[in-house]
Amino acid sequence: MAEENRVTLHGFWASPYSKRVELALKLKGIPYEYVEEDLRNKSQLLLKYNPVHKKVPVLVHNGKPIAESLVVLEYIDETWKNAPKLLPEDPHTRSQVRFWASFLQQQLFESVLKVLKTEGETQEKALKQVSEKLNLLEEGLKSFYSDGNPCIDIEHVGLHDLVLVSFFGGYKVYEELLGIKLLDPEKTPLIYSRLTALADLPLVKETLPPPEKVVALLR
Amino acid sequence: MEEGVKVVGFWPSPYSQKVIWALKQKGVAYDYIEEDLSNKSQLLMKSNPVYKKIPVLLHGGKPIAESSVILEYIEETWPQNPLLPKEAYERASARFWIQFGAEKGPTFGSLFTSTAGEEQDKAAKDALEVLKILEEQGLGNNKFFGGDSINLVDLALGWLAHWFQCIEELVEIKLIEPTTLPRLHAWVENFNQVPVIHENLPDKKRLLAHMKSIREMSISAK
Numbered sequence: 001m002a003e004e005n006r007v008t009l010h011g012f013w014a015s016p017y018s019k020r021v022e023l024a025l026k027l028k029g030i031p032y033e034y035v036e037e038d039l040r041n042k043s044q045l046l047l048k049y050n051p052v053h054k055k056v057p058v059l060v061h062n063g064k065p066i067a068e069s070l071v072v073l074e075y076i077d078e079t080w081k082n083a084p085k086l087l088p089e090d091p092h093t094r095s096q097v098r099f100w101a102s103f104l105q106q107q108l109f110e111s112v113l114k115v116l117k118t119e120g121e122t123q124e125k126a127l128k129q130v131s132e133k134l135n136l137l138e139e140g141l142k143s144f145y146s147d148g149n150p151c152i153d154i155e156h157v158g159l160h161d162l163v164l165v166s167f168f169g170g171y172k173v174y175e176e177l178l179g180i181k182l183l184d185p186e187k188t189p190l191i192y193s194r195l196t197a198l199a200d201l202p203l204v205k206e207t208l209p210p211p212e213k214v215v216a217l218l219r
Numbered sequence: 220m221e222e223g224v225k226v227v228g229f230w231p232s233p234y235s236q237k238v239i240w241a242l243k244q245k246g247v248a249y250d251y252i253e254e255d256l257s258n259k260s261q262l263l264m265k266s267n268p269v270y271k272k273i274p275v276l277l278h279g280g281k282p283i284a285e286s287s288v289i290l291e292y293i294e295e296t297w298p299q300n301p302l303l304p305k306e307a308y309e310r311a312s313a314r315f316w317i318q319f320g321a322e323k324g325p326t327f328g329s330l331f332t333s334t335a336g337e338e339q340d341k342a343a344k345d346a347l348e349v350l351k352i353l354e355e356q357g358l359g360n361n362k363f364f365g366g367d368s369i370n371l372v373d374l375a376l377g378w379l380a381h382w383f384q385c386i387e388e389l390v391e392i393k394l395i396e397p398t399t400l401p402r403l404h405a406w407v408e409n410f411n412q413v414p415v416i417h418e419n420l421p422d423k424k425r426l427l428a429h430m431k432s433i434r435e436m437s438i439s440a441k
Contacts, residue, residue, distance in 0.1 A: 052319065052352060066311045068318050075311040091295040095283045102285060103269065136269050 007032040008060040010046050012039055014214050016109075017069040018057040019207060020166035024073055026203050027154055028080050070101060073159055083155040086162065096144050100137070100160040108133045109167045112182065116174065116218055123180075130182060138188040149190065152197035164191075165198040170211025177215050222279035224249040227263055229256055230421050231429045233378035234286040235274040240374050241290055243415045245297045287317060290371050302371045316357050316364060317375045323349045331386050331430075332437040343392050350379075350394060354403040362409055369413055379403075380410040381420050385430045 009025065009032050011018030025032050037046055037056050049058045049065035058065050059072045061079070066072050077086040087094050111133055114126035150156055168183075175182055185192040198204055226242070226249050228235030242249050254263055254273050266275045266282035275282050276289045278296070283289050294302050304310050330346045333339035353376070358364055364372035379395070387393050397404045410416055 052315075052356060061308070064308050066308070066315070068315050071311050071314040071318060074314065075307055078307045078310070091292050092278070092281055092283070094295065095288050095292040098288045098291065099283070099285055102288065140269065 006062050010035045010037050010056050010058040012037050012056045013209050014217050015056055016166040020069055020162040021057045021072050023162055023207055024076050026207060027084050027157055028082055030080055084157040086159040097158055097160050100140060101163045104163045134188050138191055141190045154203060161198055164195055165204055168195055169199040169208045173211035225252060225277040227252045227254050227273055227275040229254050229273045231426055233382050237286055237374045237377060238274045238276060238289050239419055240415055241293045243419060245300050247297050313372050316372045320376045331434060347394050350400055350403060354400050358402050358406055373410060380407045385427045389431055389434055
């Protein structure tokens with residue numbers, strides 16, 4: 001690896017935040033060194049590189065650390081301008097990508113976590129919230145892709161796609177293990193088709209962790 | 220071509236105000252629409268169906284919601300008087316601090332709605348910790364988070380220079396003081412002297428009264 005472009009990623013195998021950065025690096029063909037962090041025994045380097053949050057992922061580029069996965073993804077996109085472009089050129093479309101990435105992270109994922117961690121009535125309420133949010137996302141994606149739903153291939157993956165697949169790529173296993181239906185292809189066909197197309201990409205399949213292991217960890 | 224720019228906002232909201240600051244700093248003309256949050260307009264419901272919240276920016280009829288998303292849009296659409304560094308690493312650093320500020324909102328929210336006692340002591344301690352991180356690691360020895368002049372980070376944290384003082388007054392705890400947080404205290408003074416900021420702040424008395432009633436409502440709802 002040339003000295004001028006040394007990239008290291010400090011990550012954790014089960015972290016969707018970590019995985020989305022890995023996906024971006026792999027999709028863009030950026031060579032990098034991976035450091036698996038033991039979150040119960042964080043390395044000195046991690047604490048040095050992310051003193052504010054002490055969390056993964058941290059991307060280190062030529063010795064300079066960048067933390068917060070969405071910030072890292074934008075940095076990667078600005079520094080390595082080859083396909084896939086994580087953000088489009090047009091400012092309005094960029095704003096929509098950022099809006100949905102934020103919605104997926106702050107709204108949808110939080111609600112799904114509640115479903116995974118609760119039972120009974122609380123879980124039912126959380127499921128209702130997930131359903132409502134999925135409907136909002138479906139409507140949003142409909143207008144976002146009003147000019148046509150571009151096919152998913154390794155040259156056309158957006159920032160919001162990375163957030164979607166890193167959080168929900170393993171959704172089928174969550175459904176099986178909990179006996180709950182989270183995603184209905186008839187109610188949210190666009191989300192379903194995009195998510196399954198993303199999860200089926202060979203590069204994504206080999207990068208995302210086995211969902212059963214993640215559920216085991218969550219419990 | 221400058222197509223119509225509209226801001227749908229609410230006068231006491233710092234989220235609303237940062238959008239105004241960014242537009243004014245770049246000399247972008249806009250129409251302001253004051254929203255009555257107790258009776259939300261059709262325009263707001265249509266422009267932000269997901270959250271139904273202000274602020275919303277409309278440019279040539281196309282809506283953008285979420286203040287952090289709006290600020291990046293403004294920066295990209297009107298590049299004059301840049302509010303983000305040109306260099307990728309420095310931009311990432313700025314975005315990091317914007318996200319940090321956003322994430323720590325609930326910490327200050329807890330302080331705002333706290334009442335005297337253990338709960339408030341803890342809330343004040345947590346808030347002070349966040350402010351210390353902002354001073355020591357965010358601001359460092361710079362005049363502004365943006366260096367010699369303000370940038371999006373200053374705008375995103377700008378609520379600390381005006382709204383936070385109302386919180387301090389209502390909970391009767393002063394956290395940003397020249398003895399405890401000298402650099403952040405200086406930043407507050409400097410930020411408030413920037414002409415665009417100085418000329419675009421909600422009236423302190425009116426804001427204090429508004430925040431007092433919000434606080435009382437939150438406390439009685441607990």
